[in-house]
Amino acid sequence: MKHVNEKCAVCGGELVEKEVEKLLRGGNHMASLKVSAEVCLHCGERFYSPLTVEKFEKIENELESGDVDHFQAVGRAFQVAASF
Ligand SMILES: [Zn+2]
Incomplete structure (x- = not known):
């Protein structure tokens, strides 16, 4: 964890640089990827x-366009019915 000079734009809290997992969605597809983000220690907000x-x-x-062969x-x- 690396401390960052800037402060959180939401609450003014302290930011650290961390690797986080981000979930992306397009059409019916989803992908997760690990990226580094600045994360607020106070409110948890992520800044990319x-x-x-x-x-x-x-x-x-x-x-979105289904161009997913290289992923x-x-x-x-799965989608599960709310009544489950
Ligand atoms: Zn914050």
Whole structure:
């Protein structure tokens, strides 16, 4: 964990740089990826660099268009009825 100079834009809390898992969705597909983010120790808000956000958008577009052949499948996603 690395401390960051900036403060949380939401609550002013202390930020640390951490590797986090981010879940992305596009169309019927989902992908998770590990990225580094600045995480607020106080409220838990995550802040991503503009480059990381760009990457999210690219991946979401690929998921949306079904262009997922180059992603590694790690399991199947299921939807469970709320009455379950
Ligand atoms: Zn905060």
